[in-house]
Amino acid sequence: MIEEILPPEVAAAEAFDDAGPRALFPAEEAAVARAVPKRRSEFATGRACARAALAKLGLPPVPIVPGPHGAPQWPPGVTGSITHCAGYRASAVAHLSDVASLGLDAEPNGALPDGVLDRIAVARERAWLPELAAAVPGVSWDRLLFCAKESVYKAWFPLTRRWLGFEQAAITVDPQAGTFTAELLAPGEALDGRRLAGFDGRWLVRDGLVLTAITVPA
Numbered sequence: 001m002i003e004e005i006l007p008p009e010v011a012a013a014e015a016f017d018d019a020g021p022r023a024l025f026p027a028e029e030a031a032v033a034r035a036v037p038k039r040r041s042e043f044a045t046g047r048a049c050a051r052a053a054l055a056k057l058g059l060p061p062v063p064i065v066p067g068p069h070g071a072p073q074w075p076p077g078v079t080g081s082i083t084h085c086a087g088y089r090a091s092a093v094a095h096l097s098d099v100a101s102l103g104l105d106a107e108p109n110g111a112l113p114d115g116v117l118d119r120i121a122v123a124r125e126r127a128w129l130p131e132l133a134a135a136v137p138g139v140s141w142d143r144l145l146f147c148a149k150e151s152v153y154k155a156w157f158p159l160t161r162r163w164l165g166f167e168q169a170a171i172t173v174d175p176q177a178g179t180f181t182a183e184l185l186a187p188g189e190a191l192d193g194r195r196l197a198g199f200d201g202r203w204l205v206r207d208g209l210v211l212t213a214i215t216v217p218a
């Protein structure tokens with residue numbers, strides 16, 4: 001499913017439960033040693049997806065340990081992203097020569113809990129949400145907004161190593177094309193000096209899930 005919103009140079013793998021093989025390397029095991037079983041399971045299946053995606057690029061299985069801010073540490077020359085939500089886990093990876101950064105997010109296709117929208121939406125997003133909800137039923141557009149913003153953060157962080165708040169990006173969604181854009185409301189400079197004005201992403205709603213994916217070209 002996730003491949004549908006990723007370009008061909010990105011390899012991906014997904015799972016809908018934690019039933020598959022999901023052995024961890026010792027360094028990964030240590031990262032979740034004190035976590036509750038649910039967290040250990042999603043972490044392990046996320047790693048299994050990541051290694052399956054790396055294998056599609058012809059790369060061997062390696063530990064993918066979380067860095068100090070939670071971002072997965074990919075092998076040299078590779079970037080990637082991991083997501084998990086109830087009933088879904090996925091990872092996407094690419095060679096840094098093709099893709100500078102990736103951001104994936106998955107959420108259940110249901111309305112956000114009370115109070116969350118006020119914390120994550122900027123004024124212009126609050127303006128288009130009711131219009132889209134009226135025009136295109138069947139999609140929890142508030143959840144899709146949240147999902148898009150989380151994928152923005154996951155694509156942003158490896159490029160900058162900095163925090164980005166929900167109020168620092170404005171999302172616009174194209175409901176027909178299955179795309180979205182994120183305009184950065186604060187100037188963004190990547191570690192390599194490139195200026196970041198925003199991100200282009202794709203979204204998919206199917207089988208009770210909202211998926212978003214951002215691929216930043218090299």
Ligand SMILES: CC(C)(COP(=O)(O)OP(=O)(O)OC[C@H]1O[C@@H](n2cnc3c(N)ncnc32)[C@H](O)[C@@H]1OP(=O)(O)O)[C@@H](O)C(=O)NCCC(=O)NCCS
Nearest residue numbers: 043069070071082083084149150153154157164165166169
């Ligand atoms: C980090 C965050 C985006 C994760 O999203 P989530 O919906 O809670 O959880 P998901 O299951 O989809 O993703 C979790 C995965 O994100 C990845 N991740 C965590 N921190 C990350 C970071 N700083 N950069 C990139 N990826 C990160 C990890 O792979 C993690 O899974 P793992 O710990 O099993 O490896 C979220 O918890 C967060 O902190 N959001 C606040 C920042 C934000 O979204 N700003 C909006 C900007 S417009």
